[in-house]
Amino acid sequence: MDYKELLENARKALAPKCRVCRVCNGAACRGELPGSGGKGTGESFVRAYEKLSEVKINMDTIYENRGQDTTARLFGHTFAAPVFAAPISGMSSNYTGYFTETAYNECVVGGTRKAGCSAFTGDGVSADFFEGPLSVVKKAGGMAIPTIKPWDRDTVLEKVQKAQEAGAFAVAMDIDSAGLPILALAGRPGAAKSVEELAEIRRGVKVPFILKGIMTAEGAKKALEAGADAIIVSNHGGRVLDHSRAPVEVLPSIRKAVGDQMTILIDGAIRTGVDVFKVLALGADGALIGRPYVTAAHGGGEEGVALYTNKIIGELADTMKMTGCAVLSDITPDKVDWEK
Numbered sequence: 303m304d305y306k307e308l309l310e311n312a313r314k315a316l317a318p319k320c321r322v323c324r325v326c327n328g329a330a331c332r333g334e335l336p337g338s339g340g341k342g343t344g345e346s347f348v349r350a351y352e353k354l355s356e357v358k359i360n361m362d363t364i365y366e367n368r369g370q371d372t373t374a375r376l377f378g379h380t381f382a383a384p385v386f387a388a389p390i391s392g393m394s395s396n397y398t399g400y401f402t403e404t405a406y407n408e409c410v411v412g413g414t415r416k417a418g419c420s421a422f423t424g425d426g427v428s429a430d431f432f433e434g435p436l437s438v439v440k441k442a443g444g445m446a447i448p449t450i451k452p453w454d455r456d457t458v459l460e461k462v463q464k465a466q467e468a469g470a471f472a473v474a475m476d477i478d479s480a481g482l483p484i485l486a487l488a489g490r491p492g493a494a495k496s497v498e499e500l501a502e503i504r505r506g507v508k509v510p511f512i513l514k515g516i517m518t519a520e521g522a523k524k525a526l527e528a529g530a531d532a533i534i535v536s537n538h539g540g541r542v543l544d545h546s547r548a549p550v551e552v553l554p555s556i557r558k559a560v561g562d563q564m565t566i567l568i569d570g571a572i573r574t575g576v577d578v579f580k581v582l583a584l585g586a587d588g589a590l591i592g593r594p595y596v597t598a599a600h601g602g603g604e605e606g607v608a609l610y611t612n613k614i615i616g617e618l619a620d621t622m623k624m625t626g627c628a629v630l631s632d633i634t635p636d637k638v639d640w641e642k
């Protein structure tokens with residue numbers, strides 16, 4: 303199977319819910335939620351793609367060639383590249399029901415592992431949205447990251463406990479799900495949490511704790527104060543707030559605000575290894591990719607996910623080659639420019 307064949311298979315499995323566009327930029331699925339689109343006008347998803355496209359790379363191939371090493375050390379583990387599959391749930395409500403939650407996560411957890419990377423798993427209103435994927439995390443020896451919605455304290459801590467029993471090497475919370483229409487529609491909305499509430503939850507977590515859905519320098523400082531080990535600069539793929547800034551736009555100011563005190567991951571319209579290079583240059587330690595993994599799983603199962611992940615790693619290495627970067631720490635801010 304090649305990537306072209308994967309896309310053709312995915313188009314059949316995902317029609318009519320996702321069109322598997324040539325570029326997954328939020329234009330065709332604007333406002334389709336449930337579905338693959340963004341909230342309201344869908345502008346937040348579209349902007350995430352556009353702003354990332356405006357970042358341009360500075361080419362220079364006069365340097366001593368030492369090859370390229372894309373490996374990254376994060377949360378105590380070494381990965382083939384700092385690339386993760388983002389948590390995606392709602393296989394029936396958002397997509398065609400081709401996969402159960404468990405089967406989808408078998409593809410992404412297994413496929414990213416095959417390529418030497420890792421995945422986040424998701425959560426939702428019904429218990430099996432969390433527990434099904436968690437059984438996959440357990441089978442994978444804990445080598446994936448369960449992501450818990452901002453439920454009430456007791457529910458969160460109960461889920462943290464289950465994640466730790468499954469051996470998960472880290473636990474995340476998508477704090478921005480306070481704005482997720484799907485939870486509100488089901489009568490179980492997520493809610494904002496204070497620094498003190500988050501700090502209390504943090505004390506109940508024995509592994510690295512990651513807060514997903516941070517979009518301001520102030521928010522990043524509060525996450526740090528609450529004791530989070532890492533944040534994910536993310537607007538949930540544009541699904542929680544219309545007309546929000548693009549994650550890549552706010553990344554440099556967030557890195558400046560927290561310095562080296564936190565690991566910073568980012569997601570939002572990252573599609574290629576070239577995009578991964580851009581966000582690493584602008585201050586991220588790693589990237590999550592969402593919708594393209596839905597395509598990869600529907601188009602080729604676990605193999606498709608491994609194929610897509612290897613494609614990303616290859617593109618990252620190629621971009622490093624064209625910019626004189628031998629290792630990830632060589633990917634510094636001067637390697638990119640914003641388009642004027």
Ligand SMILES: Cc1cc2nc3c(=O)[nH]c(=O)nc-3n(C[C@H](O)[C@H](O)[C@H](O)COP(=O)(O)O)c2cc1C
Pocket residue numbers: 337338339388389390391392396423424425426449476514536537538539540541569570571572590591592593594
């Ligand atoms: C259909 C769908 C379901 C999602 N489910 C979750 C979820 O359960 N938990 C979560 O933290 N994020 C969820 N997200 C957000 C993604 O993890 C990620 O932040 C976003 O998709 C990144 O943007 P990208 O898809 O453009 O790469 C979901 C996104 C989509 C499109």
